[in-house]
Amino acid sequence: MTYTTLNISRAGHIATVTLDRPDVRNAFNELTIAEITRAFRELGEQSDLRAIVLAANGPAFCAGADLNWMKKMAGYTHAENQADALQLAEMLRTIYLCPHPVVARVQGDCYAGGMGLVAACDIVIAAEPVQFCLSEVRLGLIPATIAPYVIKAMGEQAARRYFLTAERFDAAQALRLGFAHEVVAVEALDDKVAEIVKALVNNSPHAVQQAKVLVREVSGQTVNDALLADTAQRIAHIRASEQGREGVASFLEKRKPAWLL
Structure with missing residues (x-):
């Protein structure tokens, strides 16, 4: 365009x-x-x-x-x-x-x-x-x-x-x-x-996007049971994601993650 x-x-x-x-x-x-x-x-x-x-x-x-x-x-x-x-x-x-x-x-x-x-x-x-x-x-x-x-x-x-x-x-x-x-x-x-x-660019593209959403949606919220449940759900979800698994695996295996290859 x-x-x-x-x-x-x-x-x-x-x-x-x-x-x-x-x-x-x-x-x-x-x-x-x-x-x-x-x-x-x-x-x-x-x-x-x-x-x-x-x-x-x-x-x-x-x-x-x-x-x-x-x-x-x-x-x-x-x-x-x-x-x-x-x-x-x-x-x-x-x-x-x-x-x-x-x-x-x-x-x-x-x-x-x-x-x-x-x-x-x-x-x-x-x-x-x-x-x-x-x-x-x-x-x-x-x-x-x-x-x-x-x-x-x-x-x-x-x-x-x-x-x-x-x-x-x-x-x-x-x-x-x-x-x-x-x-x-x-x-x-x-x-x-x-x-x-x-x-x-060096960071996980998916994690960067989700971190941006995290700041936007958590900022100013009251720390209560609902917020704790929400943040726990977010980390559980991203740990199970493709880039979450790849990031942890690459760190433990001392190699570059796939998004940098």
């Missing part, structure tokens, strides 16, 4: 989805949202993939909403605005629920909805000069659609501050908040992303 606002490449078990509207700082509009949604749906169905990198061309990662798109939204009815917002929500959910791990390679500034894109990813690697900003309230708006992902990523207390103040904060602060997992020099960004991706 061809894309207008994205570049999609593949090398072995790794796919890279690159935002490609550098002239507008990779801001998104209806087309970008539709294409990102379609790209992650299609890639999610490719069973031989092990990881997806979400990247961007140009000096900015994503500036949020495109200005021309915002002008159009100003004339929308309530129903049109709700339908439009649901398209953005579906894009974020598609990334968040993608069966393959998604690594955000954040090379430049990331504002508003762009932070939602990053927060929906599993692992976030940012370059040191990157600035983040939840700028919506400056425009009389709120970061509603991206809130479920951003609050999960940075925590409620940090969200209270940055949702309300629209302050910029740097990559070092993003790291302290837990929004970013790694912050590196610009020249080290690709090497760090490659290091993380290699770690993902």
Whole structure:
């Protein structure tokens, strides 16, 4: 499939989805949202993939909403605005629920909805000069659609501050908040992303997918008998799976597992 606002490449078990509207700082509009949604749906169905990198061309990662798109939204009815917002929500959910791990390679500034894109990813690697900003309230708006992902990523207390103040904060602060997992020099960004991706590829593809589901479904749950039964069932199921048996056998036999051959 061809894309207008994205570049999609593949090398072995790794796919890279690159935002490609550098002239507008990779801001998104209806087309970008539709294409990102379609790209992650299609890639999610490719069973031989092990990881997806979400990247961007140009000096900015994503500036949020495109200005021309915002002008159009100003004339929308309530129903049109709700339908439009649901398209953005579906894009974020598609990334968040993608069966393959998604690594955000954040090379430049990331504002508003762009932070939602990053927060929906599993692992976030940012370059040191990157600035983040939840700028919506400056425009009389709120970061509603991206809130479920951003609050999960940075925590409620940090969200209270940055949702309300629209302050910029740097990559070092993003790291302290837990929004970013790694912050590196610009020249080290690709090497760090490659290091993380290699770690993902070396692991059991089935186990990685199930571990992603595990975090999503167990996080925030009350530790009770139902949760204990659920987690016991999960480990019992994966121990009996083909890759579970192969992984343990290869470890005991001191050989590479089949997924690395």
